[in-house]
Amino acid sequence: MSDPSDPGEPPAGLQLTTAEWGMWQAFRNGSEHDLSSGEAELDDPNGEHDWGPRRTVRARVIALLLLHGPPALLGRVASLHLTGAYITGKLNLSGGTIEPYFELRQCRFEKEVLMPEAQLATARMMNCYIPRLEAARARIEGDLHLARCSIPGGIRLTDATIGTDLLLNEATVGSGRHIRAIAADGLNVSQELQASLLVTDGEVSLRGATVGGSLFMYGSVLRNRHGRYALHAPQLTVDQFAHFADAEPDRSRLIQGGATPPTGTYYPYSNPGSTRRRTKRFECTGGVKLDDGRFGSQLVLDNARFQLERDQELSLRRVTTPELCFTSQAPERGVVVLSGASVENLVDKVGSWPKDERLWMAGFTYQQLIHRGHFSLQQRLQWLAAATPEYSPGPYEQLANVYRNSGEDADARAVLLAKQRRRRETLPLAGKLWGYLQDVTVAYGYRPGQAALWMAVVWAAGAVLFAADKPSPLKEGESPDWNPVLYSLDLLLPVITFGHDTARNPHGWYQWLAAAMILLGWVLATTVAAGATRLLRRQ
Numbered sequence: 100m101s102d103p104s105d106p107g108e109p110p111a112g113l114q115l116t117t118a119e120w121g122m123w124q125a126f127r128n129g130s131e132h133d134l135s136s137g138e139a140e141l142d143d144p145n146g147e148h149d150w151g152p153r154r155t156v157r158a159r160v161i162a163l164l165l166l167h168g169p170p171a172l173l174g175r176v177a178s179l180h181l182t183g184a185y186i187t188g189k190l191n192l193s194g195g196t197i198e199p200y201f202e203l204r205q206c207r208f209e210k211e212v213l214m215p216e217a218q219l220a221t222a223r224m225m226n227c228y229i230p231r232l233e234a235a236r237a238r239i240e241g242d243l244h245l246a247r248c249s250i251p252g253g254i255r256l257t258d259a260t261i262g263t264d265l266l267l268n269e270a271t272v273g274s275g276r277h278i279r280a281i282a283a284d285g286l287n288v289s290q291e292l293q294a295s296l297l298v299t300d301g302e303v304s305l306r307g308a309t310v311g312g313s314l315f316m317y318g319s320v321l322r323n324r325h326g327r328y329a330l331h332a333p334q335l336t337v338d339q340f341a342h343f344a345d346a347e348p349d350r351s352r353l354i355q356g357g358a359t360p361p362t363g364t365y366y367p368y369s370n371p372g373s374t375r376r377r378t379k380r381f382e383c384t385g386g387v388k389l390d391d392g393r394f395g396s397q398l399v400l401d402n403a404r405f406q407l408e409r410d411q412e413l414s415l416r417r418v419t420t421p422e423l424c425f426t427s428q429a430p431e432r433g434v435v436v437l438s439g440a441s442v443e444n445l446v447d448k449v450g451s452w453p454k455d456e457r458l459w460m461a462g463f464t465y466q467q468l469i470h471r472g473h474f475s476l477q478q479r480l481q482w483l484a485a486a487t488p489e490y491s492p493g494p495y496e497q498l499a500n501v502y503r504n505s506g507e508d509a510d511a512r513a514v515l516l517a518k519q520r521r522r523r524e525t526l527p528l529a530g531k532l533w534g535y536l537q538d539v540t541v542a543y544g545y546r547p548g549q550a551a552l553w554m555a556v557v558w559a560a561g562a563v564l565f566a567a568d569k570p571s572p573l574k575e576g577e578s579p580d581w582n583p584v585l586y587s588l589d590l591l592l593p594v595i596t597f598g599h600d601t602a603r604n605p606h607g608w609y610q611w612l613a614a615a616m617i618l619l620g621w622v623l624a625t626t627v628a629a630g631a632t633r634l635l636r637r638q
Contacts, residue, residue: 107169119156122181126164126199129175135183135205142183144207144228145249150185158190158210165197181206192217193233203227211252224248231275234259245270253277253301258285264312267294274301278326283308294319296346296379305332313339318346318379327411329385335392344401346379380404386411386433394420400427407433415440422446426471429453437463448472454481456488463494468501476510480517490521512545519545554620561587561616593620 109115109123118134125132134154135142164179171177179201189210197219204225211231214222221241231252232245240262245254247268252275256265265288267281274280280301286308295317302323314337323329335341381403392398398420405413407430415423417439424446429435435453437460448471452458468474483494495518502511523534562584 107172109169110163113160113163115160116152116155118153118184119160122156122160122179122184123164123169125181126177126179127169127172127175129171129178129180131180131182132184133182142205144205144226150183150207154183155185155187156181158186158188158208161186161190162192162195165192165199165201166195168199176200179203185209189213192219197222215255231255242266251275253279254281254283255279256281256283256286258287259283260287262289264288264291264293267292267297269296270294271298272300278302279304280323281305288312291315297321299323299329302326302328302385303330303332304328305330305335307334308332308336310335310337310341313337314341316343316381319343319381321383321385323385327386328388329383330387330389332392333388333390335389337393337398338395340397340399341392341394342397342399342401343381343383343403344399345381382406386413388412388414389418390414390416392418392420394418396420397422397424399424403427405430405433407431409433412436418442423465425451427451430457433457434459436460439463441465443467444469446471447474449474449478452482452485454485456485458482458486460486460494461491464497465501467505476513480514483514483517484521487521490525492518492522495521516545557616557619558584558587561612564612587616593617 107127109120115123122132134156136154140146141148161179161181168177178199181202182204184203184206186206187209189212190208191213193213194216195218197217200221202223202225204227206224206227208227208229211233212224212229214232214234214237216236216238217234218238219240221243222239223242223244225244226247227249229248229250232250232254234243235255235257237256237259239260242264243261244264244266246266247270249271251271251273254272265286272280278301280299281303284304284306286305288309289311291312292310292314295315297316297319299319299321300323303321314335321329382405383403384406386407387405389398392415398415398418401424405427407413409432411433412435413430413433414436416436418437419441421442422444423440423442426446426448429451430453434457437458439462440460441464443466445465445467446469479498483498486494495514499511499514499518502508502514519534520538523531523538526534
C-alpha cells in the first residue's frame with residue numbers, strides 16, 4: 100500500500116464508503132460520528148433489523164485509524180467516537196499500540212474483537228453487541244468500559260492490567276463454545292471493578308485477580324448450569340470492599356455505566372402511577388469459590404440468593420477480612436464452608452445459615468459477633484451443632500472466647516457446657532455414665548449454683564439420717580454436744596471444721612454415708628469456689 104501525498108488522506112486503494120469517510124474525518128476532528136437512526140427499536144444493537152450499507156463500516160478501517168491513524172486537524176485531538184455502526188469483519192488490534200482514545204456506542208460487531216497483548220490508553224465500548232472479546236495480557240493505562248454490552252461468546256482478560264477502572268455494569272455475557280463467560284485469572288485492576296447488574300451464563304473466573312479499590316456486584320445474576328462454579332475466584336485480593344448485594348437506590352452511582360442512567364436497575368410496582376421501587380437481588384446459580392481471598396475492609400454477602408446443587412459449595416476457606424457480612428438467604432442445597440477463615444467482625448443473622456449438617460467452619464476465627472435481628476444463645480448453639488456433625492471442640496471454644504471477651508460470662512459457660520455434652524456422645528459407656536453424673540450434679544463445673552443446691556440437699560439429707568442414729572463419741576466427756584446439722588456440715592465442708600466430725604465414730608453403713616458426704620463435699624465445694632472466683636475476677 101503506497102503512502103498518500105496528503106498524510107491526512109486514506110491510503111490509495113482503500114476505497115472508503117460514505118460512512119467510513121465520515122468516520123475518517125470525524126477521527127481527525129476528534130468529534131462524534133453518529134450513524135444511528137434516532138429510533139430506539141431500530142438502533143438496538145441486539146435487534147434483528149438490517150442496518151444496511153449506510154451504517155456499515157469495516158473493522159479494517161477502524162484498526163487502521165487506531166493503529167496508524169492520520170494526524171489530527173490543527174487545534175484538535177485525534178480520537179474515535181463512533182455511534183450506531185455495523186462493524187463488519189474482525190477487529191484485530193492484537194499486540195498493537197493504540198494511542199488515540201476511542202469510544203464506541205450502540206455498535207454491532209459482526210465478528211469478535213481481538214486485543215490480546217495490546218497497549219492502549221482508554222477503551223470504551225458501551226451498549227454494543229460483540230460476539231467475543233479477547234484481551235488477554237492487554238495493558239490499558241486508563242479505563243476499560245463494557246457497560247450494557249452484549250457479549251454472547253464471552254470475555255477473556257487473563258493477566259490483563261487496567262490502570263484505573265473496569266466497568267461491566269449491566270452487561271450480558273455468555274460463554275459461547277467456551278466454559279467461561281468471563282476468564283480473568285490474574286487480572287489486575289488498579290482502582291474499581293464495577294460489575295453491577297451483570298448477567299452471565301457460564302463461569303466467571305477471577306482466580307488470583309487483584310483489585311486495588313473495591314469490587315461491586317449489586318444486583319448481578321451469575322449462572323453456570325453446566326459447570327461446578329458460577330464464580331470461581333480463589334486467591335482474589337480486594338484492597339477495600341467486595342460487595343455481593345442488592346441493587347438499591349442508594350447505590351445507583353455505583354451502577355451507572357456511563358453518562359446515561361442505567362436501565363433495568365429498579366422496577367416499578369404494577370401501579371403505573373406508583374413511585375415505589377423494588378430492588379434487584381444478587382443471584383448466583385452454581386458454586387462460589389473465594390478461597391484464600393484477602394479483603395482489606397469488608398466482604399459483604401447481603402440478601403444474596405445462592406442456588407447450589409448438592410455437590411456444590413459456597414466456599415470461603417481461609418478468607419481474611421476485618422469484617423464478614425454474611426446476611427444472605429441460606430441455600431436450600433449445597434454446603435457453606437468457612438474452614439480456616441479469619442475475620443474480626445462477623446455480621447450475620449439466623450436465616451443465613453444452613454440448619455442441617457451443611458455448614459463447615461473448622462478453624463474459623465472471629466473476634467466479635469454482630470447480629471442482624473434476634474439471634475438467641477440457643478440458636479447460636481444450634482448453629483454450632485450444624486457446623487460440627489462430628490464433635491470438634493474448636494468452634495465451641497471460639498464462641499465461648501468471644502462471649503467471654505464481650506463480658507457475657509454466663510453465655511460463655513453455657514457454650515462450654517454444650518461442648519462437654521457433645522464430647523460425652525463420643526465417649527465409651529463408662530465415660531458417658533461418669534459424664535451424666537457430672538452433668539446432673541455440677542454441670543461439669545459451669546453452673547456453680549447447681550452445685551450449691553446439691554450441697555444443701557446433701558447437707559439436709561445427712562442431718563436427717565444422722566439424727567435418727569447418733570454416732571457414739573470417741574472419748575466420753577470430751578465431745579461437743581450432739582448436733583446432727585453441724586455434724587453433717589462438718590463432713591460436707593472440706594478444710595473447714597467445727598470439731599464434730601473428729602469427735603464421733605459412726606458405725607455400720609453410716610460409715611459409708613460419712614465417707615460419701617466427704618467425697619461429695621470436695622467435688623461440690625470446689626465447683627462452688629470456682630464459680631465464686633470467676634465472679635470476683637469479673638468484678
